[in-house]
Amino acid sequence: MELNYADYLKLDRLLALQEPRSSPEEHDEMLFIVIHQVYELWFKLLLHELEGIQRDFSANQLFHAIAGFKRIRTVMKTLVGQLDILETMTPMSFSGFRERLETASGFQSAQYRELEFILGYKRAELLRSFPAYSPAFHRLERRLKARSVIDHFHDFLALRGVEIPPDIRSREVTLAAVADARVQEGILRLYRSHPEVAILLELMTDFDEGQQEWRYRHVKLTERTIGNKMGTGGSSGVDFLKSTLFKSFFPDLWAIRHRF
Numbered sequence: 001m002e003l004n005y006a007d008y009l010k011l012d013r014l015l016a017l018q019e020p021r022s023s024p025e026e027h028d029e030m031l032f033i034v035i036h037q038v039y040e041l042w043f044k045l046l047l048h049e050l051e052g053i054q055r056d057f058s059a060n061q062l063f064h065a066i067a068g069f070k071r072i073r074t075v076m077k078t079l080v081g082q083l084d085i086l087e088t089m090t091p092m093s094f095s096g097f098r099e100r101l102e103t104a105s106g107f108q109s110a111q112y113r114e115l116e117f118i119l120g121y122k123r124a125e126l127l128r129s130f131p132a133y134s135p136a137f138h139r140l141e142r143r144l145k146a147r148s149v150i151d152h153f154h155d156f157l158a159l160r161g162v163e164i165p166p167d168i169r170s171r172e173v174t175l176a177a178v179a180d181a182r183v184q185e186g187i188l189r190l191y192r193s194h195p196e197v198a199i200l201l202e203l204m205t206d207f208d209e210g211q212q213e214w215r216y217r218h219v220k221l222t223e224r225t226i227g228n229k230m231g232t233g234g235s236s237g238v239d240f241l242k243s244t245l246f247k248s249f250f251p252d253l254w255a256i257r258h259r260f
Ligand code: HEM
Pocket: 035, 036, 039, 040, 086, 094, 105, 106, 107, 108, 109, 112, 218, 221, 222, 225, 226, 230, 231, 232, 233, 234, 235, 236, 237, 238, 240, 241, 244
């Protein structure tokens, strides 16, 4: 039989995966499930694209990296925009099924942590949030031990004549990436001398601003939906989320904005 749409996309399986737990069924639980599943699919794509960008950086493929960042920046805008849909769910409606989530929380999204790790925001202790030796644990451990986008970005900068200091080059790969004033000087020079590289650096800044925008919108969504209740994942809730608001993945790009 010829391949058809439903078979190619495995729709029978995909559309059987939404199983509300509320009883009697709370109408909005379907939205809650679908939106989280959609986020996980976009996270999967972001990881895939970031792996491509890493290869582009190390191969000095500027225009491919530009195309990659253009795509993930646009996905990020969609991730932010989608929160509008979830904000059509009232606090009354959410409290109708929140108990059914038990301890489930976005805090346990392994792909979200993988994204943080691939972007250089590594924290080995987060592995403890996942059952030892589960597939999620292994995926995250692999990301922890792999070079991050920042490491590959340094490859790219070096290929473009920026001297990456040896202590930065040989940094323990499982530690979080750090900002560095010497690297910033090199980035600044490229900004001034190579407008085509500046396009890439601006797209990277767009992406980084986008993920911070997502954090802000997620805090406000949480605040309007559960106020100061604790999170289902066990954190203090809104206060914890507020503490993550200004996390940037590319601090070197932010540190030089006043120098132009
Ligand atoms: C009614 C909607 C939502 C509420 C009330 C909510 C609430 C919370 C709370 C309170 C936390 C802190 C951890 C905890 O104690 O549970 C959290 C973390 C998180 N949530 Fe949500 N959330 C909502 C929707 C979403 C959506 C749609 C996503 C998309 C995947 C998401 C992804 C995350 C992630 C990734 C974290 C971890 C953040 C970090 O550690 O920096 N949440 N959420």
